[in-house]
Amino acid sequence: MPALCFCYEVHEPYQLRRYTVFDMGQNSIYEDDDHNCEALLRAARLCYLPANELMLRLIRRYDGAFRLSFSISGVALDLFEQYTPEVLESFTALARTGCVEFVAETAPHSLAFLYSRQDFDRQVREQSARLEHLFGVKPVTFKNTECVYNNDLAAAVAGHGFRAVLAEGADHVLGWRSANYLYRPASAPGLALLLRNAGLSGDVGLRFSDHSWPAWPLRAETFAAWCHGLEGSADILNIFNDYHVFGLRHDKKSGIFDFMEALPGALLAHEEFSFTTPALAAENLRPVGEVDVLQFMSWEDEGRDLTAWLGNDMQKDAIHALYAMGPRTAACNSALRRDFDRLQTADHFRHMSTKWFSNEAPDRPSPFASPYDAYITYMNVLADFELRLKADESARATAAAAGKPADAAPVAKARGRVGADAALNNNTKSAVKNAGSPAPRRGGKSPAEIQDANPADTRAAGSKKTGTTRANQEKKPATLRKSRKNA
Amino acid sequence: MFGWEFPPHISGGLGTACFGMTQALARKGAEIIFVLPRIDSDVEQEGFLRLRPASGTPITEDLARRMEPTQYEHKVVWPGGVRCMPVDSPLMPYLTPHEYVRALGRHDVHESAGPAGLSVPPAPAASKMRGPRRKTFTYTLHGGYGPDLMREVLRYGRLAAALAARENFDVIHAHDWMTYPAGMLAKNITGKPLVVHIHATEYDRSGDSINEQVAGVERAGMLAADVVVAVSRLTRKTVIERYGIPPEKVLVVHNAVARHEARRRYPVPPRIRHEKRVLFLGRVTFQKGPEYFMEAARLVLQKIPEARFFMAGSGDMLPRLIRRAGQLRMGSRFHFAGFLRGEEVDRMFALSDLYVMPSVSEPFGITPLEAMLYDVPVLLSRQSGVSEVLEHALKADFWDTRDMADKICAVLRYPCLAAELVKNCHEEMKSIRWENAADQLLVIYRNVQGGH
Numbered sequence: 001m002p003a004l005c006f007c008y009e010v011h012e013p014y015q016l017r018r019y020t021v022f023d024m025g026q027n028s029i030y031e032d033d034d035h036n037c038e039a040l041l042r043a044a045r046l047c048y049l050p051a052n053e054l055m056l057r058l059i060r061r062y063d064g065a066f067r068l069s070f071s072i073s074g075v076a077l078d079l080f081e082q083y084t085p086e087v088l089e090s091f092t093a094l095a096r097t098g099c100v101e102f103v104a105e106t107a108p109h110s111l112a113f114l115y116s117r118q119d120f121d122r123q124v125r126e127q128s129a130r131l132e133h134l135f136g137v138k139p140v141t142f143k144n145t146e147c148v149y150n151n152d153l154a155a156a157v158a159g160h161g162f163r164a165v166l167a168e169g170a171d172h173v174l175g176w177r178s179a180n181y182l183y184r185p186a187s188a189p190g191l192a193l194l195l196r197n198a199g200l201s202g203d204v205g206l207r208f209s210d211h212s213w214p215a216w217p218l219r220a221e222t223f224a225a226w227c228h229g230l231e232g233s234a235d236i237l238n239i240f241n242d243y244h245v246f247g248l249r250h251d252k253k254s255g256i257f258d259f260m261e262a263l264p265g266a267l268l269a270h271e272e273f274s275f276t277t278p279a280l281a282a283e284n285l286r287p288v289g290e291v292d293v294l295q296f297m298s299w300e301d302e303g304r305d306l307t308a309w310l311g312n313d314m315q316k317d318a319i320h321a322l323y324a325m326g327p328r329t330a331a332c333n334s335a336l337r338r339d340f341d342r343l344q345t346a347d348h349f350r351h352m353s354t355k356w357f358s359n360e361a362p363d364r365p366s367p368f369a370s371p372y373d374a375y376i377t378y379m380n381v382l383a384d385f386e387l388r389l390k391a392d393e394s395a396r397a398t399a400a401a402a403g404k405p406a407d408a409a410p411v412a413k414a415r416g417r418v419g420a421d422a423a424l425n426n427n428t429k430s431a432v433k434n435a436g437s438p439a440p441r442r443g444g445k446s447p448a449e450i451q452d453a454n455p456a457d458t459r460a461a462g463s464k465k466t467g468t469t470r471a472n473q474e475k476k477p478a479t480l481r482k483s484r485k486n487a
Numbered sequence: 488m489f490g491w492e493f494p495p496h497i498s499g500g501l502g503t504a505c506f507g508m509t510q511a512l513a514r515k516g517a518e519i520i521f522v523l524p525r526i527d528s529d530v531e532q533e534g535f536l537r538l539r540p541a542s543g544t545p546i547t548e549d550l551a552r553r554m555e556p557t558q559y560e561h562k563v564v565w566p567g568g569v570r571c572m573p574v575d576s577p578l579m580p581y582l583t584p585h586e587y588v589r590a591l592g593r594h595d596v597h598e599s600a601g602p603a604g605l606s607v608p609p610a611p612a613a614s615k616m617r618g619p620r621r622k623t624f625t626y627t628l629h630g631g632y633g634p635d636l637m638r639e640v641l642r643y644g645r646l647a648a649a650l651a652a653r654e655n656f657d658v659i660h661a662h663d664w665m666t667y668p669a670g671m672l673a674k675n676i677t678g679k680p681l682v683v684h685i686h687a688t689e690y691d692r693s694g695d696s697i698n699e700q701v702a703g704v705e706r707a708g709m710l711a712a713d714v715v716v717a718v719s720r721l722t723r724k725t726v727i728e729r730y731g732i733p734p735e736k737v738l739v740v741h742n743a744v745a746r747h748e749a750r751r752r753y754p755v756p757p758r759i760r761h762e763k764r765v766l767f768l769g770r771v772t773f774q775k776g777p778e779y780f781m782e783a784a785r786l787v788l789q790k791i792p793e794a795r796f797f798m799a800g801s802g803d804m805l806p807r808l809i810r811r812a813g814q815l816r817m818g819s820r821f822h823f824a825g826f827l828r829g830e831e832v833d834r835m836f837a838l839s840d841l842y843v844m845p846s847v848s849e850p851f852g853i854t855p856l857e858a859m860l861y862d863v864p865v866l867l868s869r870q871s872g873v874s875e876v877l878e879h880a881l882k883a884d885f886w887d888t889r890d891m892a893d894k895i896c897a898v899l900r901y902p903c904l905a906a907e908l909v910k911n912c913h914e915e916m917k918s919i920r921w922e923n924a925a926d927q928l929l930v931i932y933r934n935v936q937g938g939h
Binding site: 018021022299314317369374375376379 | 892
């Protein structure tokens with residue numbers, strides 16, 4: 001009973017404007033609102049609205065037999081709310097059908113897992129809570145930014161209580177094995193691991209409008225026949241793509257909408273085939289084996305590695321400079337917090353890539369003339385951000401000195417520092433441990449952690465000023481764990 | 488090949504380009520006869536090509552008669568009746584030797600710019616009869632860029648064409664407008680195909696206040712040519728739009744840079760090691776945009792007071808800029824290095840942390856490539872031909888001094904940016920070679936021959 005599992009990544013970044021050294025310290029308007037608004041309106045017109053409408057139609061037509069899932073980034077949600085609420089409504093309408101699963105990711109579409117577990121955890125919690133609030137279902141599946149994945153991530157995701165995680169079916173990891181089955185991560189046996197079928201995903205995602213491709217023009221019947229051909233050798237076919245494939249990467253004239261419209265019918269013509277979502281697959285399928293991923297992998301580029309974001313020294317310098325400020329942002333005001341999150345969006349680092357100087361994805365163009373401009377802008381922004389951070393810190397220090405009721409602030413700050421260090425220590429230790437063996441201790445502890453964290457989170461959502469309480473709540477498990485370890 | 492400059496007879500990029508190009512062509516098996524206005528006897532000959540002076544070539548009466556009619560001078564092609572008339576300085580391709588010399592602080596004319604300085608005394612304009620029986624005559628040429636350039640150009644045309652009549656070759660290749668009359672005449676006399684090479688147009692040199700005579704010669708040369716080679720897409724566009732040349736015969740062959748072997752290393756003196764130096768190197772004229780560099784420097788110094796700026800070169804805008812630097816009270820941070828040559832240039836490059844070329848209009852611009860040979864990152868104006876071939880360079884519009892200043896600050900502040908630029912440029916430079924340009928030219932030669 002092979003099933004097709006569609007998951008579309010929905011992500012729109014806040015692009016930076018050309019922020020110069022002369023803006024630094026003068027103003028803190030980092031983003032190009034005009035550009036972002038225009039890009040979003042265009043994406044909504046060409047991609048989101050028609051594609052969502054199509055999906056809704058398909059779900060209704062096949063009466064529940066057609067299912068799909070989305071991983072929407074938090075920044076995309078922010079942008080939708082800001083500029084195109086109708087897109088958000090169309091997603092809500094899809095959610096109401098019950099045939100759509102919403103997959104969690106890091107709220108700012110960040111690479112936080114690589115540098116700051118603290119930020120990662122917070123971003124995942126925020127995003128989960130937000131998706132639950134918006135679509136009424138608590139997400140049970142997690143897909144990290146651009147499918148960045150390794151054993152540690154699986155363990156962390158299990159710790160957050162997720163039941164399934166998505167990753168790339170990279171050949172160098174799978175070897176002779178096929179991505180068309182359900183696996184379990186070596187570090188988190190309770191978790192279901194869905195691996196992307198790179199070939200079939202790429203046929204739709206990359207090659208669909210490529211006239212030099214032998215299979216062009218691809219028809220839904222052909223594609224369905226390819227899937228049907230895998231009947232005996234597949235449990236699940238994971239087609240993960242950027243939602244931009246509809247209307248942006250392949251424009252309407254390429255026939256991508258017609259293709260999608262005809263696909264469910266063509267595929268369901270074979271009675272053994274069905275559509276599924278990651279959560280359903282995790283429930284219904286049994287893992288056939290364990291996948292051990294020591295190195296980070298992603299769904300990007302030929303190498304399926306991190307070089308699209310961290311390939312050169314500019315990118316590394318920028319991201320190191322960013323996360324070096326991480327601990328200091330733990331107790332800062334909410335505007336700073338928000339900017340810090342948005343600066344983590346992976347797109348900023350991709351724009352600095354010198355790897356694909358001339359042939360980047362046409363649907364996600366860099367707003368900058370060159371990677372060097374991207375780096376210069378980003379570093380200028382970061383410098384201004386640090387100035388603000390410093391001002392915020394000293395303001396809080398003076399407030400504390402004045403003995404205001406914000407007595408808690410410095411305490412929280414101090415605790416935040418300690419907590420961060422503890423978490424960092426913890427992080428490295430567990431990473432080492434995880435590499436060696438699955439971490440049952442972590443798994444055992446995780447529910448407590450989540451219960452602990454969740455009330456704090458909802459409270460935080462309710463009232464904006466509870467930064468201190470939240471920080472306190474958050475630190476508890478970390479410090480606890482530390483003391484236990486010490487004992 | 489007809490050329491006006493060749494090392495060591497150079498006053499700008501033209502000679503450097505001709506040298507690199509011919510060297511690579513010769514290495515690819517092309518045989519080149521390079522005709523210069525004159526060659527000083529004490530200069531040793533280059534091994535890879537045959538350098539010929541046009542000066543002193545005898546012209547027979549028969550040949551002179553064949554040169555007379557149609558095709559050139561005022562009758563047909565050239566607008567505005569180009570006659571041998573003394574012309575004023577603004578039309579010079581670069582600076583006049585007068586100004587050059589003046590800017591250099593009155594160096595001895597004869598050694599400062601090679602033959603370029605020689606045309607200061609009144610032109611002898613002697614057509615001498617030699618040997619009453621053979622009835623030939625000739626002119627003496629000075630080369631360089633004197634006040635009587637147009638007359639010199641026409642004389643060169645006749646002499647070079649006469650020389651061409653005696654030599655055996657397949658293609659005529661003329662570099663810049665000074666040699667177009669020669670190219671047209673030679674084509675007329677020998678019937679060989681003509682390739683004209685645009686290193687710069689009058690619009691690049693003079694902005695919109697162009698010299699009609701020069702532009703006329705350029706247009707006539709391009710129209711007469713079988714193929715027009717432009718050094719960049721930018722120049723190609725000018726050629727097509729401003730001169731009305733049919734696009735299909737205008738091709739782009741980008742310039743390159745010759746690598747000198749065994750580059751010397753110049754260590755940064757310890758006392759200035761903590762500082763960052765930004766360099767402008769080029770003629771201090773409107774075309775090169777030095778005032779934009781100064782404006783950017785002013786902005787940078789607001790943010791990074793310990794930066795240092797160097798302006799190397801001379802030109803008609805220099806006095807104004809020196810006054811301006813004083814006015815802005817940044818003389819202690821903005822230095823005028825004067826006209827540099829030879830080893831001084833290398834040293835200047837090697838000591839710089841960034842090379843800026845803010846040209847208002849630059850058909851190509853080889854100096855950034857030279858800077859890159861010294862691992863110096865470069866910031867180019869988008870209005871330059873070289874920015875077409877350099878992906879891994881910082882670019883800014885010349886008028887956008889804030890953007891320029893922002894990028895200068897970034898290079899000075901983030902060592903990682905400079906390192907990345909240099910690293911990628913290294914890769915890129917591997918493909919910017921005269922050999923590639925030579926390959927393209929050889930294809931062009933073959934095609935024009937086939938067409939004939």
